[in-house]
Amino acid sequence: MSRLATPPRRTGLLVVQPLRRKQCAECRGGPLSLLVLEEGAPRCLDCADLGHLVFLPRGDTALTRRAREESALSAVVVRFNRRKARYERQGVLVEEQALTRAEMRCLADAEARRRRRSRDARRRAAEDVRFTDTFAAEIRRLFPGCPAERAQGIAAHASVRGSGRVGRSAAGRALSEGAVFSAVVASVRHLDTPYDQLLMSGVPRHEARRRIAAAVERVLGGWRATEAEAG
Numbered sequence: 001m002s003r004l005a006t007p008p009r010r011t012g013l014l015v016v017q018p019l020r021r022k023q024c025a026e027c028r029g030g031p032l033s034l035l036v037l038e039e040g041a042p043r044c045l046d047c048a049d050l051g052h053l054v055f056l057p058r059g060d061t062a063l064t065r066r067a068r069e070e071s072a073l074s075a076v077v078v079r080f081n082r083r084k085a086r087y088e089r090q091g092v093l094v095e096e097q098a099l100t101r102a103e104m105r106c107l108a109d110a111e112a113r114r115r116r117r118s119r120d121a122r123r124r125a126a127e128d129v130r131f132t133d134t135f136a137a138e139i140r141r142l143f144p145g146c147p148a149e150r151a152q153g154i155a156a157h158a159s160v161r162g163s164g165r166v167g168r169s170a171a172g173r174a175l176s177e178g179a180v181f182s183a184v185v186a187s188v189r190h191l192d193t194p195y196d197q198l199l200m201s202g203v204p205r206h207e208a209r210r211r212i213a214a215a216v217e218r219v220l221g222g223w224r225a226t227e228a229e230a231g
C-alpha cells in the first residue's frame, strides 16, 4: 500500500515531503525532497511547473496567509506522520515576490504595533504623573503640614502600585482617604521612626509598631496642622 496515494484532499495544490526515496516519473530525477502526485505518480517540482516557488515553513500564521494571498500560484506542503497515521502540514510553497510582499506587510504591522505600544506607554506615563499629582494633593489636603516634596515622594511611591495602569476604579480606590492615610503612615514609620531597625533586630512586627506608635502620632499630629501652625 502506498500512503502517498491517499494524501488529504484540499483545495489547491498539494506537495508532499516523501518518507521514502522517490524519483520523478517524468525526468527520473531524485531522490525528491518534495514531489507532486499526478495520477498517483510522483513528479519533481520542476516537471510539475512549481520549481520557481519557495518554501515557507509553517509557524507564522499571518505571514503564511498573506504570502498565499499575494501568490498567484501556491501549494500546501504535507508530510505523512506514521505515528499519528495522518498527513501533517509542513508549510507552503509560494512565489518569492509574494513572500517578500507578505513579509513587508507583516513588518508594517509590527511597526504599527510598536508605535501603538509606544503611544500607550506615553499615555500611561502621563496618567502616572496625573495620578501622582492627585495623590500628593490629597495627602496635602489631609496633612497640610506635610512638606510638599515629602507628599510628592509618598505619592510617587504609591503610584507605582496604584496608578492608571491598574484601571480607573483601582486608582479611585487607591485615592480613598484610607489608602492615602495608610501610605502616609507607612512612610512615617520607615523614615521617621526606628521601625526598620526594630524589625531588623528581630522585634516582632506588632511589637515594633506598638513601640513606634507614639512617634508616628507625633509626626502625623504635626502634619495635620498647617505648615504655618506647625511653624
Ligand SMILES: [Zn+2]
Pocket: 024, 025, 026, 027, 028, 029, 043, 044, 045, 046, 047, 048
Ligand atoms: Zn521531474
